[in-house]
Amino acid sequence: MSTAAEAHEHGPFEHHGPPPIHYSSRVSPSVLGMFLFIASEIMLFGSFFTVYFFDRVVNHGVGGQWPPDGFHRPVFVAGINTLILVTSSGTMHWADTSIKRGNRAGMQAGLVLTLCLGLTFLLTQVIEYHRIGFNTSNSSFAATFFGLTGLHGAHVFVGLTILLAMTIRAFRGHFSPEHHHGVEIGGIYWHFVDVMWIVVYVTVYII
Amino acid sequence: MTVHEVQHEHAPAPRATGLRRLLVPGWLRIFWVTPLFFGLGLGLPVLIRWLAHWDPVWKGSVLVSVELVTTPLGFLVGLGGFDYWVRYASGRPTLPEDHSGHGAHSWRDYFRINTDHKVIGIQYVVTTIFFFCVGGLLAMLFRAELAQPGDQFFNPQTFNVLVSNHAALMIFLFIIPAFAGLGNYVIPLMLGAADMAFPRLNALSFWLLPIAGLMLIVGMVTPGGGPSAGWTCYAPLCSHQPLGQVFFNMGVQWAGASSIMTALNFLVTIITMRAPGMTFWRMPLLVWANFTTSLLVVIATPFIAGSQFFVMLDRVLHTNFFEAGGGGYVLGYQHIFWFYSHPAVYIMMLPGFGIISEVISVMSRKPIFGYRLMALSLMAILVLGFSVWAHHMFVAGMAGWLRVPMMVTSMVIAVPTGIKIFSWLATMWEGRIHFTTPMLFALGFLSMFVIGGLSGIYLASVPIDIHASDTYFIVAHIHYVLFGGSVFTIFAGIYYWFPKMTGRMYDERLGKLHFWLTFIGFNLTFFPMHFIGLQGMPRRVADYADRFADVNLFISIASFGLGASTLVFLFNMVRSWAHGAPAPGNPWRALTLEWQVSSPPPVFNFDEIPQVVGNPYEYGVPGAKHAIFGAPTPAPVPAD
Numbered sequence: 001m002s003t004a005a006e007a008h009e010h011g012p013f014e015h016h017g018p019p020p021i022h023y024s025s026r027v028s029p030s031v032l033g034m035f036l037f038i039a040s041e042i043m044l045f046g047s048f049f050t051v052y053f054f055d056r057v058v059n060h061g062v063g064g065q066w067p068p069d070g071f072h073r074p075v076f077v078a079g080i081n082t083l084i085l086v087t088s089s090g091t092m093h094w095a096d097t098s099i100k101r102g103n104r105a106g107m108q109a110g111l112v113l114t115l116c117l118g119l120t121f122l123l124t125q126v127i128e129y130h131r132i133g134f135n136t137s138n139s140s141f142a143a144t145f146f147g148l149t150g151l152h153g154a155h156v157f158v159g160l161t162i163l164l165a166m167t168i169r170a171f172r173g174h175f176s177p178e179h180h181h182g183v184e185i186g187g188i189y190w191h192f193v194d195v196m197w198i199v200v201y202v203t204v205y206i207i
Numbered sequence: 208m209t210v211h212e213v214q215h216e217h218a219p220a221p222r223a224t225g226l227r228r229l230l231v232p233g234w235l236r237i238f239w240v241t242p243l244f245f246g247l248g249l250g251l252p253v254l255i256r257w258l259a260h261w262d263p264v265w266k267g268s269v270l271v272s273v274e275l276v277t278t279p280l281g282f283l284v285g286l287g288g289f290d291y292w293v294r295y296a297s298g299r300p301t302l303p304e305d306h307s308g309h310g311a312h313s314w315r316d317y318f319r320i321n322t323d324h325k326v327i328g329i330q331y332v333v334t335t336i337f338f339f340c341v342g343g344l345l346a347m348l349f350r351a352e353l354a355q356p357g358d359q360f361f362n363p364q365t366f367n368v369l370v371s372n373h374a375a376l377m378i379f380l381f382i383i384p385a386f387a388g389l390g391n392y393v394i395p396l397m398l399g400a401a402d403m404a405f406p407r408l409n410a411l412s413f414w415l416l417p418i419a420g421l422m423l424i425v426g427m428v429t430p431g432g433g434p435s436a437g438w439t440c441y442a443p444l445c446s447h448q449p450l451g452q453v454f455f456n457m458g459v460q461w462a463g464a465s466s467i468m469t470a471l472n473f474l475v476t477i478i479t480m481r482a483p484g485m486t487f488w489r490m491p492l493l494v495w496a497n498f499t500t501s502l503l504v505v506i507a508t509p510f511i512a513g514s515q516f517f518v519m520l521d522r523v524l525h526t527n528f529f530e531a532g533g534g535g536y537v538l539g540y541q542h543i544f545w546f547y548s549h550p551a552v553y554i555m556m557l558p559g560f561g562i563i564s565e566v567i568s569v570m571s572r573k574p575i576f577g578y579r580l581m582a583l584s585l586m587a588i589l590v591l592g593f594s595v596w597a598h599h600m601f602v603a604g605m606a607g608w609l610r611v612p613m614m615v616t617s618m619v620i621a622v623p624t625g626i627k628i629f630s631w632l633a634t635m636w637e638g639r640i641h642f643t644t645p646m647l648f649a650l651g652f653l654s655m656f657v658i659g660g661l662s663g664i665y666l667a668s669v670p671i672d673i674h675a676s677d678t679y680f681i682v683a684h685i686h687y688v689l690f691g692g693s694v695f696t697i698f699a700g701i702y703y704w705f706p707k708m709t710g711r712m713y714d715e716r717l718g719k720l721h722f723w724l725t726f727i728g729f730n731l732t733f734f735p736m737h738f739i740g741l742q743g744m745p746r747r748v749a750d751y752a753d754r755f756a757d758v759n760l761f762i763s764i765a766s767f768g769l770g771a772s773t774l775v776f777l778f779n780m781v782r783s784w785a786h787g788a789p790a791p792g793n794p795w796r797a798l799t800l801e802w803q804v805s806s807p808p809p810v811f812n813f814d815e816i817p818q819v820v821g822n823p824y825e826y827g828v829p830g831a832k833h834a835i836f837g838a839p840t841p842a843p844v845p846a847d
Contacts (some may be wrong), residue, residue, distance in 0.1 A: 015311075039506065172298035
């Protein structure tokens with residue numbers, strides 16, 4: 001508001017900041033940006049699913065089998081891991097609703113719990129990779145297995161990095177019922193990572 | 208952070224002295240952070256391999272792949288691309304925006320992180336012209352080789368490296384980012400906004416581009432040989448190339464990331480930052496064109512990221528995504544690649560359509576014909592563009608039932624394109640046409656793009672495609688749509704907005720000379736390729752049958768003329784930027800918002816946000832207004 005008045009006082013060549021921004025949408029730019037980013041992430045996963053179904057369905061698997069002989073998928077461990085990740089979505093939601101109601105302790109507890117659950121998931125996956133008994137170079141089954149779960153693992157890592165930043169901020173006194181964009185946007189990404197895991201789990205481990 | 212908080216923080220930070228200068232974002236910091244990250248990229252894989260007892264501990268292809276991620280990251284960290292986010296993530300109070308990152312006061316400001324969309328736009332355009340010249344020089348080199356049958360200057364491997372990188376540089380480092388640069392400069396101005404929605408992301412996405420370009424160029428001279436699998440990089444050929452191929456794959460990734468970030472920024476800006484009264488149906492067609500293009504980029508570009516990941520993993524981690532021996536599906540690569548790369552030809556064309564709409568309407572002094580249909584046909588191309596990819600694979604041995612549906616959709620896409628062509632013609636009909644340089648390029652585009660479009664319809668039909676696949680007919684077609692199409696529109700856009708960007712007029716006589724030299728050189732170079740293509744001369748081969756010798760000598764000579772015409776352009780740009788006559792705010796008497804401010808525009812574009820009251824193309828309509836300044840602005844809506 002005061003910018004226009006200032007510009008008039010100092011003449012047209014001295015600019016003391018941009019005029020107030022006019023927002024033409026009720027959606028905030030950062031939330032919209034996150035949703036568009038997720039759209040492109042979904043397409044990246046889409047390319048991995050495409051190559052998965054090319055190798056499995058169009059190419060009739062490896063020697064007509066999927067998974068090929070001697071390949072064992074740790075369905076149970078990954079199932080427990082799925083439960084861990086789904087729970088972490090719940091704790092993330094708790095953190096988000098807490099700060100909207102002004103409950104700082106709830107937000108901090110929710111974020112720390114989400115962080116711990118996410119780390120557990122990632123650690124379990126690393127151990128699973130270590131003990132799974134096949135390598136990236138063992139047939140297209142292994143390639144798509146490591147491709148899809150690895151791509152998802154990278155997204156968990158990115159999500160955890162965002163959550164870590166939000167946790168640090170939460171403990172250093174940021175965020176309030178009015179300003180909690182960081183938690184909200186980090187939460188949207190985390191929910192996306194969670195939903196994407198369910199699709200990956202069903203595709204790679206179950207069917 | 209709201210606008211009101213930052214208004215009182217104007218004093219720029221005090222200049223750092225002594226050793227503290229090493230910590231300030233900029234080139235000094237780049238010189239020590241980049242080696243640090245290089246060491247990190249070297250140490251981490253070696254450490255992990257040593258701990259896991261993998262043999263050998265030093266593995267070239269792995270190290271190169273990791274380095275091509277970490278070293279550029281170090282460069283970006285040194286440059287200051289992540290400073291704000293690091294402060295934010297560590298919970299420290301973020302530095303209030305003092306607007307010192309806005310505007311350029313000397314040439315040095317163009318070599319820093321700058322959050323001003325106008326500076327970024329110029330950074331983009333100049334960088335892409337540099338890569339245009341590099342790509343053009345590569346073309347001159349292999350045209351010299353092709354002037355006579357037999358091996359003259361290069362062995363076939365080097366020839367293929369030149370061809371591959373010519374295409375990759377022109378596509379990923381010139382056409383796509385040049386449109387992003389022009390859009391960057393013009394879109395916020397056209398919308399009546401002070402900047403893009405995410406200025407820091409905008410600065411970062413520009414700086415990914417020189418990284419990508421450098422990677423492609425370094426890839427050519429890598430020990431062991433450059434990438435020679437073509438810009439399409441088909442698997443499994445691509446997975447068995449020399450080491451330079453990794454540079455190619457990663458360069459494409461960086462360019463793609465830059466492209467996605469810019470597109471996201473465009474979309475959010477167009478949706479959330481429009482001035483009051485600027486409804487979607489009042490947006491200039493350039494904004495519409497970039498809106499659809501950005502949607503294409505956000506949806507399609509991840510697929511080329513995926514495809515480059517796969518071929519790289521096949522090579523570095525010995526996966527079998529496309530290796531038939533390990534149960535991989537070889538054709539899968541082509542499907543995934545073209546699912547991006549066919550929409551990509553619209554990414555390379557739609558922003559050009561937008562530029563042409565602006566130029567033709569302004570220079571004909573007439574409203575654009577069928578404004579809404581122009582916008583809707585852009586959306587139609589967007590949707591149809593995703594359903595035609597397999598027409599690149601008619602001879603690849605793909606499923607037979609896919610052929611006819613793909614042929615039909617490919618032909619249907621000519622309908623919305625035709626609507627646009629006829630709308631431009633109808634816009635010019637009985638108009639008062641001003642034959643300025645941008646208009647000449649627009650007319651050149653119209654005529655050449657129709658030729659390219661028609662040969663495209665020929666190629667869409669399966670029988671003709673089977674005959675003409677991998678011949679010079681394809682080369683002729685692609686250059687009529689990408690050179691006669693996209694590059695002409697980029698030239699039109701650069702000349703059209705040159706007064707706005709630099710505050711000076713270009714030399715009109717040199718501009719016209721440039722157009723005629725380019726137009727004639729272009730036709731002499733590429734039109735004969737139709738004939739030799741249909742007679743069966745294969746593309747991407749260093750040698751050819753003696754009966755094509757005369758035509759090829761002619762083409763090579765013409766292509767050198769075409770290359771030389773760029774010198775006129777460069778001379779004109781450099782001289783006019785330095786010594787041209789000062790440009791008035793609105794030399795073309797255009798209605799769109801970017802021309803309603805001074806040339807170049809004030810640092811924050813508008814002293815006050817304009818109120819949009821009408822359509823942007825009402826030329827010759829008495830009393831018509833697009834926007835008014837000084838109207839009482841409504842109270843801003845808070846961001847949350």
